[in-house]
Amino acid sequence: MLVVMKPGTVAEEIEKMHKKLGTLKMDVTLVVGEQQSVFALGGDTSKLDLESLQANIQVEKIVRIQQPYKLASRTFHPEDTIVDVRGCKIGGGHIAVIAGPCSVESEEQMIHTAELVKQYGATLLRGGAYKPRSSPYSFQGLGVDGLKMLVKAREATGLPIVTEAMSIETFDAIEESADLIQIGARNMQNFPLLKRAGKSAKPILLKRGLSATLEEFLMSAEYILAGGNANVILCERGIRTFDTYTRNTLDISLIPAVKELSHLPIIVDPSHACGKWSLVEPLAKAAIAVGADGLIIEVHHNPEQALCDGAQSLKPEKFGHLMSSVQKIIAAV
Ligand code: PEP
Ligand code: MN
Numbered sequence: 001m002l003v004v005m006k007p008g009t010v011a012e013e014i015e016k017m018h019k020k021l022g023t024l025k026m027d028v029t030l031v032v033g034e035q036q037s038v039f040a041l042g043g044d045t046s047k048l049d050l051e052s053l054q055a056n057i058q059v060e061k062i063v064r065i066q067q068p069y070k071l072a073s074r075t076f077h078p079e080d081t082i083v084d085v086r087g088c089k090i091g092g093g094h095i096a097v098i099a100g101p102c103s104v105e106s107e108e109q110m111i112h113t114a115e116l117v118k119q120y121g122a123t124l125l126r127g128g129a130y131k132p133r134s135s136p137y138s139f140q141g142l143g144v145d146g147l148k149m150l151v152k153a154r155e156a157t158g159l160p161i162v163t164e165a166m167s168i169e170t171f172d173a174i175e176e177s178a179d180l181i182q183i184g185a186r187n188m189q190n191f192p193l194l195k196r197a198g199k200s201a202k203p204i205l206l207k208r209g210l211s212a213t214l215e216e217f218l219m220s221a222e223y224i225l226a227g228g229n230a231n232v233i234l235c236e237r238g239i240r241t242f243d244t245y246t247r248n249t250l251d252i253s254l255i256p257a258v259k260e261l262s263h264l265p266i267i268v269d270p271s272h273a274c275g276k277w278s279l280v281e282p283l284a285k286a287a288i289a290v291g292a293d294g295l296i297i298e299v300h301h302n303p304e305q306a307l308c309d310g311a312q313s314l315k316p317e318k319f320g321h322l323m324s325s326v327q328k329i330i331a332a333v
Contacts, residue, residue, distance in 0.1 A: 001040075001063065002070075004036060004062070007035045007036050007060075017058065024048065026043040027041070029226075033077075068222075072262050072264060073263075079092070080263055081263045088123045091233070092293075095288070097122045097323065098126045098162050098294065099120075099299045100127045100299055101313065102271075102308040102313065103139065103146075104127040104128065104129050104142055105306075111153050113301060114156060115157055116319075117159075117319060122323075123159070123160075124159055124161070124180065125150070128141055129143055129149075130143060130164055130166045130167075132166055150178070161178055162178065162180040162205060163177070163178045164182040166187060171200075175202055179203075180202065180203050181203070181204050185272075186210070188206065188216075188217065194220055194223035194224055197229060203231035206221055207237050207269070208237055210239060210248070232264050235268070236251055236273075237273055238272055238274065246275055247312070249273070250287075252287070252290055254266075255290045265294070266293055267292055267293055268295055269296045270283035271309070281322040288330055289333060297322065298314065299313060
């Protein structure tokens with residue numbers, strides 16, 4: 001349930017209400033907006049004396065939220081959230097493009113790729129140091145050494161870095177280096193990891209699980225928000241369907257649906273969605289056309305030799321081509 005205070009209610013009145021709600025044995029979260037402050041009440045609200053709350057002249061309205069997620073819902077937070085990643089804004093009309101290899105392979109590779117994707121207009125650099133691989137015999141990532149290489153690439157180009165955290169044990173090291181911490185599809189419902197992300201001061205990129213419903217996806221975001229971290233970016237990366245021609249199926253309808261239900265920014269990963277480099281550009285264009293706040297694209301200087309996901313990686317020049325066609329879609333929408 002939400003208790004929405006009238007615009008311009010003074011801090012003293014907000015504080016009084018906070019104290020009053022604090023006595024009700026419920027979870028109370030206060031969100032101070034530019035115009036209005038809103039209290040989100042969690043737990044059993046059935047016994048609440050709504051009339052007495054409504055009697056307070058500073059209360060504009062009381063809204064019962066039907067969805068199980070509250071902090072992630074647009075009812076709770078009508079304006080788009082804009083997440084700031086080391087000065088790069090995402091959401092609320094700010095479109096960001098994250099590009100780079102699936103995995104960090106060497107310092108030279110990261111610096112070289114970072115320079116090229118920056119030149120073509122990428123605003124953030126990606127690279128996995130800890131890789132969630134289906135086979136234990138596949139390349140698992142360079143770990144801490146990979147994080148150091150990412151930092152070197154940031155130093156060389158100024159691009160903020162995005163990398164995945166797969167476990168609580170390695171979270172601190174990743175948090176120290178990364179500007180945006182990715183929680184991958186396979187960990188979307190790793191609840192202890194989500195709770196750890198909720199305690200982080202760094203923004204989180206939460207990817208949709210392979211077969212997660214929209215509600216489950218938003219509930220996972222809710223874990224992070226409920227932990228106190230308001231900076232969550234969602235990412236649609238394709239889901240499992242009956243078709244096997246593409247690696248996954250890009251659920252394009254999820255983007256406008258998220259926009260209706262939530263204030264959180266949502267970006268699209270066409271690379272993992274299709275698994276084939278030739279389909280990445282058209283899907284990227286479609287994503288922007290339906291209102292995505294950005295893209296995350298795999299780029300490799302030599303895809304045939306890539307240690308992970310070469311088949312879906314674009315060569316840098318192909319990424320340049322994608323950027324110029326995406327720019328046209330951005331201008332059109
Ligand atoms: C990745 O971004 O490299 C990755 C493993 O993505 P996902 O979790 O979406 O499969
Ligand atoms: Mn990958």
